[in-house]
Amino acid sequence: xxxxxxxxxxxxxxxxxxxxxxxxxxxxxxxxxxxxxxxxxxxxxxxxxxxxxxxxxxxxxxxxxxxxxxxxxxxxxxxxxxxxxxxxxxxxxxxxxxxxxxxxxxxxxxxxxxxxxxxxxxxxxxxxxxxxxxxxxxxxxxxxxxxxxxxxxxxxxxxxxxxxxxxxxxxxxxxxxxxxxxxxxxxxxxxxxxxxxxxxxxxxxxxxxxxxxxxxxxxxxxxxxxxxxxxxxxxxxxxxxxxxxxxxxxxxxxxxxxxxxxxxxxxxxxxxxxxxxxxxxxxxxxxxxxxxxxxxxxxxxxxxxxxxxxxxxxxxxxxxxxxxxxxxxxxxxxxxxxxxxxxxxxxxxxxxxxxxxxxxxxxxxxxxxxxxxxxxxxxxxxxxxxxxxxxxxxxxx
Amino acid sequence: xxxxxxxxxxxxxxxxxxxxxxxxxxxxxxxxxxxxxxxxxxxxxxxxxxxxxxxxxxxxxxxxxxxxxxxxxxxxxxxxxxxxxxxxxxxxxxxxxxxxxxxxxxxxxxxxxxxxxxxxxxxxxxxxxxxxxxxxxxxxxxxxxxxxxxxxxxxxxxxxxxxxxxxxxxxxxxxxxxxxxxxxxxxxxxxxxxxxxxxxxxxxxxxxxxxxxxxxxxxxxxxxxxxxxxxxxxxxxxxxxxxxxxxxxxxxxxxxxxxxxxxxxxxxxxxxxxxxxxxxxxxxxxxxxxxxxxxxxxxxxxxxxxxxxxxxxxxxxxxxxxxxxxxxxxxxxxxxxxxxxxxxxxxxxxxxxxxxxxxxxxxxxxxxxxxxxxxxxxxxxxxxxxxxxxxxxxxxx
Numbered sequence: 001x002x003x004x005x006x007x008x009x010x011x012x013x014x015x016x017x018x019x020x021x022x023x024x025x026x027x028x029x030x031x032x033x034x035x036x037x038x039x040x041x042x043x044x045x046x047x048x049x050x051x052x053x054x055x056x057x058x059x060x061x062x063x064x065x066x067x068x069x070x071x072x073x074x075x076x077x078x079x080x081x082x083x084x085x086x087x088x089x090x091x092x093x094x095x096x097x098x099x100x101x102x103x104x105x106x107x108x109x110x111x112x113x114x115x116x117x118x119x120x121x122x123x124x125x126x127x128x129x130x131x132x133x134x135x136x137x138x139x140x141x142x143x144x145x146x147x148x149x150x151x152x153x154x155x156x157x158x159x160x161x162x163x164x165x166x167x168x169x170x171x172x173x174x175x176x177x178x179x180x181x182x183x184x185x186x187x188x189x190x191x192x193x194x195x196x197x198x199x200x201x202x203x204x205x206x207x208x209x210x211x212x213x214x215x216x217x218x219x220x221x222x223x224x225x226x227x228x229x230x231x232x233x234x235x236x237x238x239x240x241x242x243x244x245x246x247x248x249x250x251x252x253x254x255x256x257x258x259x260x261x262x263x264x265x266x267x268x269x270x271x272x273x274x275x276x277x278x279x280x281x282x283x284x285x286x287x288x289x290x291x292x293x294x295x296x297x298x299x300x301x302x303x304x305x306x307x308x309x310x311x312x313x314x315x316x317x318x319x320x321x322x323x324x325x326x327x328x329x330x331x332x333x334x335x336x337x338x339x340x341x342x343x344x345x346x347x348x349x350x351x352x353x354x355x356x357x358x359x360x361x362x363x364x365x366x367x368x369x370x371x372x373x374x375x376x377x378x379x380x381x382x383x384x385x386x387x388x389x390x391x392x393x394x395x396x397x
Numbered sequence: 398x399x400x401x402x403x404x405x406x407x408x409x410x411x412x413x414x415x416x417x418x419x420x421x422x423x424x425x426x427x428x429x430x431x432x433x434x435x436x437x438x439x440x441x442x443x444x445x446x447x448x449x450x451x452x453x454x455x456x457x458x459x460x461x462x463x464x465x466x467x468x469x470x471x472x473x474x475x476x477x478x479x480x481x482x483x484x485x486x487x488x489x490x491x492x493x494x495x496x497x498x499x500x501x502x503x504x505x506x507x508x509x510x511x512x513x514x515x516x517x518x519x520x521x522x523x524x525x526x527x528x529x530x531x532x533x534x535x536x537x538x539x540x541x542x543x544x545x546x547x548x549x550x551x552x553x554x555x556x557x558x559x560x561x562x563x564x565x566x567x568x569x570x571x572x573x574x575x576x577x578x579x580x581x582x583x584x585x586x587x588x589x590x591x592x593x594x595x596x597x598x599x600x601x602x603x604x605x606x607x608x609x610x611x612x613x614x615x616x617x618x619x620x621x622x623x624x625x626x627x628x629x630x631x632x633x634x635x636x637x638x639x640x641x642x643x644x645x646x647x648x649x650x651x652x653x654x655x656x657x658x659x660x661x662x663x664x665x666x667x668x669x670x671x672x673x674x675x676x677x678x679x680x681x682x683x684x685x686x687x688x689x690x691x692x693x694x695x696x697x698x699x700x701x702x703x704x705x706x707x708x709x710x711x712x713x714x715x716x717x718x719x720x721x722x723x724x725x726x727x728x729x730x731x732x733x734x735x736x737x738x739x740x741x742x743x744x745x746x747x748x749x750x751x752x753x754x755x756x757x758x759x760x761x762x763x764x765x766x767x768x769x770x771x772x773x774x775x776x777x778x779x780x781x782x783x784x785x786x787x788x789x790x791x792x793x794x
Contacts (some may be wrong), residue, residue, distance in 0.1 A: 016425020027414020
């Protein structure tokens with residue numbers, strides 16, 4: 001069975017200046033392909049240390065995936081490290097050089113000389129086209145092992161994965177693994193744990209749970225010889241869970257609360273506007289990030305403390321929240337108004353008990369006091385997620 | 398010299414469902430302490446695999462830091478894995494049990510039985526107090542090695558690090574390492590690389606550069622026997638870089654464009670309001686997230702495509718951008734209005750050439766056409782960062 005290993009490189013990762021999201025992306029992709037991931041590691045832009053990590057990987061794994069170190073600068077050394085390990089010489093590939101030159105011509109920029117090393121190859125490597133940047137990747141096959149060399153910027157890496165890597169790896173899969181994540185809102189982790197206890201001990205499908213800002217998630221994973229059988233195992237367990245958790249479940253897999261709420265708005269063709277205070281634009285941004293909603297989401301008002309008087313808003317109360325929801329509807333001529341209000345913020349924390357979410361539309365209005373308290377940025381996220389959860393149900397009725 | 402290793406655990410990490418931010422945080426902390434980080438890895442919630450990774454770490458490292466697996470559920474196994482490695486028995490500590498019970502009493506929740514394992518210790522472990530959650534960490538000392546067992550939720554982990562771990566690790570430092578990150582806006586990576594080439598080859602201090610959504614960053618790192626000497630080395634190189642890059646530099650280290658812009662507003666005591674279209678609340682949210690600005694940032698308007706007519710906005714143009722900036726000032730009675738406008742969005746991309754940033758205040762107004770094009774979410778971030786960079790200079794004059 002294929003053993004895979006991920007190596008992400010970049011001193012900025014080891015020094016903690018940026019977070020590594022590539023490992024989790026690739027890990028997720030490998031899981032979906034039924035390829036076992038045994039090791040992941042991070043190494044700095046240092047030739048000897050990087051070489052050491054790669055050599056160890058070459059000795060213990062069949063499939064090595066690297067990210068980073070393909071840029072034009074002198075600190076970018078992945079090609080050099082791979083070439084040295086395999087004892088092969090890098091040469092400039094005329095076709096890659098031509099593509100690179102054309103890229104810079106299109107951008108109306110003179111190509112700096114140090115970009116030229118992005119056009120190099122070694123005999124064991126085939127180039128992986130980069131449609132989102134200048135650095136091609138490498139697909140290296142040698143002595144029964146595969147090294148896949150990918151760029152570090154997440155968007156370039158992911159685009160290359162989808163266009164040039166995924167399908168080729170399909171052929172290396174050893175089993176069909178199917179996962180589904182069930183997303184809930186409004187339950188405590190330990191209580192969900194107690195409810196699903198019998199399923200936590202099952203070996204296939206397995207069930208795992210964890211807490212997220214958008215609620216408690218449950219992950220069902222099944223392994224089988226065929227995709228169909230794996231899907232059946234997952235679907236059966238999903239039915240068990242849905243019976244237990246019912247309307248606490250708001251979505252699965254890639255669903256987000258904003259997309260789930262957006263879907264209901266699209267089904268009912270209702271326009272929406274928002275008004276918010278202490279969340280400072282987070283609610284508007286969540287909804288504006290859903291492309292499908294661009295006609296129905298009309299916009300939002302962000303009213304910070306110093307501007308409350310100018311908009312004739314009193315202290316935070318159920319009445320003020322309704323007033324905000326109405327204001328949003330009127331200013332943006334929308335059918336539904338959704339509002340979040342909170343108390344005057346002092347320091348980094350939100351005083352408890354005075355957060356309100358109001359929804360108004362179709363002659364109905366509703367106010368919810370979530371009763372949150374705690375660190376301001378966490379409470380902002382929690383309240384926005386709660387508001388989207390409530391919006392979904394409001395539109396549904 | 399101390400060799401450190403980080404192990405983050407959680408099957409959700411290996412399956413790519415959430416990104417691991419703990420490794421980068423701890424890596425950064427260790428770097429600041431002059432402790433060498435040699436390995437980082439991630440392992441799932443599987444007893445045998447986790448035990449294998451921990452045993453290897455025990456054999457090759459002096460300082461092992463784990464995160465995750467301390468929750469109340471059956472999938473949380475870090476305590477069990479550490480106890481098994483050391484051949485020690487977990488027992489409930491009466492003091493920890495009391496604290497846990499009190500926590501649940503304060504929250505007016507009955508304590509589920511499965512939370513009890515969070516009150517266990519082994520003979521080699523001392524508890525690390527968790528002020529942000531229910532799971533205490535462990536500080537284990539045995540056979541000249543140290544294992545620091547931390548919770549997985551980033552806020553709990555970071556709070557515990559700052560309160561109970563950092564100071565104790567200070568005593569294990571082997572050198573003084575000092576880093577500074579210089580942040581720039583408005584230059585291409587390859588061009589910065591050419592400008593700073595002589596410094597990229599220096600061994601102490603070192604210089605590294607990388608691209609970020611808020612511009613190109615340069616990191617200076619110096620190593621010395623005393624903190625004072627390390628600081629001198631960094632300060633000297635910072636002067637060199639500032640001479641080269643001048644007003645392209647907008648901040649250092651933890652600075653963010655929104656905080657830098659906020660600082661200028663606070664110095665000049667100017668109130669601000671914003672209006673934005675395709676960025677959908679991102680500009681408002683950036684500014685509202687700066688606590689110090691809560692009096693001066695009055696709020697914002699988010700006007701999506703479908704609501705443009707209602708606000709009497711024509712096609713995106715320099716005039717429309719100025720109109721939006723004025724609208725923001727008027728509606729929120731602010732001294733400065735900052736606006737972002739863009740063309741009608743089609744699909745996931747932004748058509749080029751029609752993005753405008755306008756600033757108005759004190760009888761002046763200015764419009765900038767950044768000329769961005771590309772994927773919508775990236776362009777939204779880039780435009781917001783550009784607007785904040787321009788705001789800083791506008792307030793400065």
